[in-house]
Amino acid sequence: MSEEQRPVEDWASDFDIFDPDYVKDPGPVWDELRSKCPIAHTERWGGAWMATRYDDLRELVRMVPELSSRSPVVVPLPPQMREEAIAEMKMYGTENPPITADPPEHKPYKQLILPFFTPTAVEGYRQFTENLAHELIDRIIDKGEGDAAEDYAQQIPPRVIAQMLGIDPGRGAEFTEWTRGVLEIGQTDPEARRKYRTIIRDFFAELITQRRAEPADDMISRLIAAEVEGKPLNDHTISGICFLLLVAGIDTTWSSIGSSLWHFAGHAEDRRRLAAEPELFPTAIEEMLRFYAPVMMARKVTAPVEIGDKALCPGDKMILNFPAGNRDPEVFDRPDEVVLDRERNRHVAFGLGIHRCAGSNLARMEMDVALRVWFERIPEFELSDPDAVTWAGGQVRGPRSVPVRFSVS
Amino acid sequence: MKIRVIEDNCQGHNRCKAIAPDLFDLDEIGNASAANDGVVPPGQEEMARLAVENCPEFAIEIIEE
Numbered sequence A: 001m002s003e004e005q006r007p008v009e010d011w012a013s014d015f016d017i018f019d020p021d022y023v024k025d026p027g028p029v030w031d032e033l034r035s036k037c038p039i040a041h042t043e044r045w046g047g048a049w050m051a052t053r054y055d056d057l058r059e060l061v062r063m064v065p066e067l068s069s070r071s072p073v074v075v076p077l078p079p080q081m082r083e084e085a086i087a088e089m090k091m092y093g094t095e096n097p098p099i100t101a102d103p104p105e106h107k108p109y110k111q112l113i114l115p116f117f118t119p120t121a122v123e124g125y126r127q128f129t130e131n132l133a134h135e136l137i138d139r140i141i142d143k144g145e146g147d148a149a150e151d152y153a154q155q156i157p158p159r160v161i162a163q164m165l166g167i168d169p170g171r172g173a174e175f176t177e178w179t180r181g182v183l184e185i186g187q188t189d190p191e192a193r194r195k196y197r198t199i200i201r202d203f204f205a206e207l208i209t210q211r212r213a214e215p216a217d218d219m220i221s222r223l224i225a226a227e228v229e230g231k232p233l234n235d236h237t238i239s240g241i242c243f244l245l246l247v248a249g250i251d252t253t254w255s256s257i258g259s260s261l262w263h264f265a266g267h268a269e270d271r272r273r274l275a276a277e278p279e280l281f282p283t284a285i286e287e288m289l290r291f292y293a294p295v296m297m298a299r300k301v302t303a304p305v306e307i308g309d310k311a312l313c314p315g316d317k318m319i320l321n322f323p324a325g326n327r328d329p330e331v332f333d334r335p336d337e338v339v340l341d342r343e344r345n346r347h348v349a350f351g352l353g354i355h356r357c358a359g360s361n362l363a364r365m366e367m368d369v370a371l372r373v374w375f376e377r378i379p380e381f382e383l384s385d386p387d388a389v390t391w392a393g394g395q396v397r398g399p400r401s402v403p404v405r406f407s408v409s
Numbered sequence B: 001m002k003i004r005v006i007e008d009n010c011q012g013h014n015r016c017k018a019i020a021p022d023l024f025d026l027d028e029i030g031n032a033s034a035a036n037d038g039v040v041p042p043g044q045e046e047m048a049r050l051a052v053e054n055c056p057e058f059a060i061e062i063i064e065e
Helices: A020-024 A027-036 A054-061 A079-092 A106-117 A119-123 A126-141 A148-165 A169-187 A190-213 A219-225 A235-248 A251-266 A268-276 A278-291 A360-377 B015-019 B045-054
Strands: A039-042 A048-051 A145-147 A297-301 A305-307 A310-312 A317-320 A381-383 A390-392 A398-401 A403-406 B002-005 B024-026 B032-034 B060-064
Touching (some): A020 A390, A048 A054, A054 A317, A079 A190, A079 A235, A106 A219, A106 A360, A119 A360, A126 A145, A126 A148, A148 A169, A148 A235, A148 A360, A148 A398, A169 A235, A190 A219, A219 A235, A251 A268, A251 A360, A251 A381, A268 A278, B015 B024, B015 B045
Antiparallel strands (some): A145 A403, B002 B032, B002 B060, B024 B032
């Protein structure tokens, strides 16, 4: 870890997605890379390329099967764990379909989970989310201060996805801990990644056994009853899908809600405008997604391909920096400004192509509810200690602590 | 005005449906097709243009102005 933390001198050939200044404000680095070296490279964290231009990202997501999704995490596992993972994959098939699956295996799994996440399907959880948001505000409103990330943003996604999966929303804090163990801390700590992965796998294995005995009206039971290509899913695959559904929507959506509240706490003009003009919520949410897109994904190169002036070789890793693409001046007018009423916003916060985030409608519904309820209850708020704000970075970027104060009449 | 959704490009982001709900239908996995055979009712042309320009997959096109 220490060796990896040496300062970056040349971002084009030695970028570090965990560099503390970059994690806080990556915009300047993205601008530099896009104009000077849009496909950057690093030897850090296992070695990777990183694409930062919108058009390159569009081209790369279509390079299937040359760019494989079998290992979409940005930081690879250490060799021994990678061998274990490969052995497991040979035994059971792809680990967390559809995100780790390539065509032709990918499509039936994607089609299996998408009906759970259509706009109509996620609307069914709006009331639950609204009630939850109000309860969370109730806990802080009389204090006049709170942590918009820890006390609010962080609390919403685990409970909503738990409700959808049919697991106890009351265990939301545990689900958050597990997800951070895998996705946040686990990025640079493989032992933590393994530990929490096992905890989640075991949790779902037990639940699947229970639901096989006593089906309920929930997603797990429907996955048990489902067939892919005429065959029922084995328990390992079902728990792999549940694992994905649990972890993929937690720190990602929490990051988006948290970044939005951080933005509005620090930008009084935008905050007052949105409070005064609630009809701007739809475009404002898309603009938050564009500007603070939390997620990067990776691909594994399986056949020689070229992008820009770079030749990628089998075995290389390619990081798809969708957040950087979202500030590409070739595509977006005033890309480095937050424009709450931006009407033309083709952002790629949820990725592109066949691996487009399956939970995008859910994330949007949660952001919509979380921000509307916050603004309704606490229209005036500000950062109480800007230096106390902390950010997590790497594959998923977002604030982890956002202390705010407010007075409510 | 007439629009169409390029089926192979649509990945179900649902931006069109959010922006112009009357102009698009969604199937069971959330992929879009143009409602009403793609005919845009008078007065909804600007919404149709916005749907086109907010689709991250460039999956919607205006086939008749």
